[in-house]
Amino acid sequence: MEAAAIVLAAGAGTRMKSKKPKVAHEVLGKPLVRWVVDAAHEVGIEHVVCVVGHAREQVIPLVEHDTQVVVQAEQRGTADAVAACKDALAGFDGSLVVLSGDCPLITSDTIRSLVDMREKSGAAVVVLTMQPEDPFGYGRIVRDGGGSVARIVEQKDATPEEAALTECNSGFYCFDSQALFQALDQVSSNNAQSEFYLTDVLEICRTAGRSVLAMRCDDPDECLGVNSRIQLAEAAKHLQRRINQAHMAAGVTMTDPDQVWIGPDVVIDQDVELLPQTFLLGTTRVGEDSVVGPNSRLTDTVVGRGCVVDETVAVEACIDDGATCGPRAYLRPGAHLCEGAKAGTHVEIKKSTVGKGSKVPHLSYIGDCTIGEGVNIGAGSITCNYDGVHKHATTIGDGAFVGSDTMLVAPVNVGAHAVVGAGSTITRDVSEGALGLGRARQTEIPDWATKHFGAQKG
Numbered sequence: 416m417e418a419a420a421i422v423l424a425a426g427a428g429t430r431m432k433s434k435k436p437k438v439a440h441e442v443l444g445k446p447l448v449r450w451v452v453d454a455a456h457e458v459g460i461e462h463v464v465c466v467v468g469h470a471r472e473q474v475i476p477l478v479e480h481d482t483q484v485v486v487q488a489e490q491r492g493t494a495d496a497v498a499a500c501k502d503a504l505a506g507f508d509g510s511l512v513v514l515s516g517d518c519p520l521i522t523s524d525t526i527r528s529l530v531d532m533r534e535k536s537g538a539a540v541v542v543l544t545m546q547p548e549d550p551f552g553y554g555r556i557v558r559d560g561g562g563s564v565a566r567i568v569e570q571k572d573a574t575p576e577e578a579a580l581t582e583c584n585s586g587f588y589c590f591d592s593q594a595l596f597q598a599l600d601q602v603s604s605n606n607a608q609s610e611f612y613l614t615d616v617l618e619i620c621r622t623a624g625r626s627v628l629a630m631r632c633d634d635p636d637e638c639l640g641v642n643s644r645i646q647l648a649e650a651a652k653h654l655q656r657r658i659n660q661a662h663m664a665a666g667v668t669m670t671d672p673d674q675v676w677i678g679p680d681v682v683i684d685q686d687v688e689l690l691p692q693t694f695l696l697g698t699t700r701v702g703e704d705s706v707v708g709p710n711s712r713l714t715d716t717v718v719g720r721g722c723v724v725d726e727t728v729a730v731e732a733c734i735d736d737g738a739t740c741g742p743r744a745y746l747r748p749g750a751h752l753c754e755g756a757k758a759g760t761h762v763e764i765k766k767s768t769v770g771k772g773s774k775v776p777h778l779s780y781i782g783d784c785t786i787g788e789g790v791n792i793g794a795g796s797i798t799c800n801y802d803g804v805h806k807h808a809t810t811i812g813d814g815a816f817v818g819s820d821t822m823l824v825a826p827v828n829v830g831a832h833a834v835v836g837a838g839s840t841i842t843r844d845v846s847e848g849a850l851g852l853g854r855a856r857q858t859e860i861p862d863w864a865t866k867h868f869g870a871q872k873g
């Protein structure tokens with residue numbers, strides 16, 4: 416698309432009561448400003464200019480890779496913020512969309528409609544308007560006797576009659592870029608907040624004989640601005656619902672969608688079932704027929720087909736087809752459960768591969784370890800991978816059987832089809848097919864207990 420966009424993200428957001436700038440606050444793992452920038456890119460707008468100011472060292476890293484960053488050193492109002500983009504857009508002549516960096520619910524469809532309407536009508540500006548339940552705080556759309564948009568009046572400048580108007584400015588616009596930058600020169604700060612209001616551009620354009628139009632947004636939620644933590648939670652609820660409904664429409668079952676939180680970049684195949692208290696975040700993907708939850712949080716994790724992921728926390732893990740984990744498994748970065756493998760209850764796995772069909776069923780820690788196929792790791796077994804300074808590797812060959820409560824002191828190898836006796840502390844390699852035992856030999860004192868307790872009772 417030929418259009419360009421400006422995203423306003425320089426404000427402090429004092430009502431957030433935060434050391435973090437408002438637009439850096441996240442919803443479903445994605446900063447507010449990213450939701451807006453991504454919506455613009457989704458429309459096909461390539462040239463996006465992001466205006467940063469307050470705490471910009473925290474905002475710039477979020478946007479500099481795919482937008483042009485402009486600094487508004489002092490926050491003197493929305494018109495001043497747009498004026499700061501004049502040089503960045505000097506060679507541009509066309510539809511210029513202005514978006515608020517604190518409105519994460521805006522959709523690409525709405526942005527596209529704004530641009531289409533302006534281009535078809537040739538208007539100087541099309542403003543997106545809405546009818547919120549409580550209009551307090553928003554700029555009001557003042558229409559003339561003929562019903563055309565005359566101007567926008569801010570809450571703090573409104574007369575009681577104007578304050579009673581219910582049609583509000585959403586803060587989203589599509590401008591004719593030339594008309595906008597000409598009009599900006601005429602905006603003054605002669606108002607209740609001594610700020611340069613972008614909204615004044617509408618009246619200036621109209622006075623200059625250009626047409627100024629409004630497009631009504633059917634869904635006021637789409638224009639919800641985040642000014643407080645309460646609104647942040649509201650925005651999260653709306654986005655949760657929007658994302659979950661899209662997945663359900665595509666064939667995903669959710670027992671209780673209110674209790675499932677899915678990030679915007681998560682991919683879920685058909686016939687996946689998500690149980691309550693499930694969080695799928697980052698670049699997580701879940702394959703066909705898998706069941707995730709309850710009480711599971713997967714971040715940047717890939718789950719194959721037909722897996723069962725029960726009460727599991729996984730970060731940067733890979734769970735292949737037919738593998739099962741939990742209840743209460745913790746898969747840390749680099750954990751890889753191969754096809755049909757199992758990480759059971761109270762099992763923690765880090766930077767390790769559990770081969771095809773291998774099982775780590777109970778109470779184990781497996782770190783820096785390569786486990787072959789068809790291996791069984793007995794309950795309570797642990798790879799002692801850390802000597803206090805360095806991490807060391809363990810390998811366990813195909814078909815090996817490690818008895819319960821084994822300490823594998825790395826670096827160490829257990830050969831294929833070897834057996835390790837329960838309760839062993841293995842400090843040396845166990846050869847292929849051998850039995851490794853590393854424990855005190857059991858002794859027996861005949862009749863000791865009978866005599867001992869007999870004497871006490873006697």
Ligand code: UD1
Nearest residue numbers: 423424425426490491492493496516553554584585586612
């Ligand atoms: C603005 C509109 C109001 C509209 C409302 C919708 C103006 C004057 N008013 O009011 O009509 O109903 O949005 O949400 O435009 N910003 C900067 N630099 C500045 C000032 C603001 O980048 O100097 C950014 C803010 O970070 C924010 C956006 O512009 O992302 C809107 O600013 P804000 O102060 O929230 O405007 P509102 O008072 O909400």
Ligand code: CA
Nearest residue numbers: 517640641642
């Ligand atoms: Ca606002």
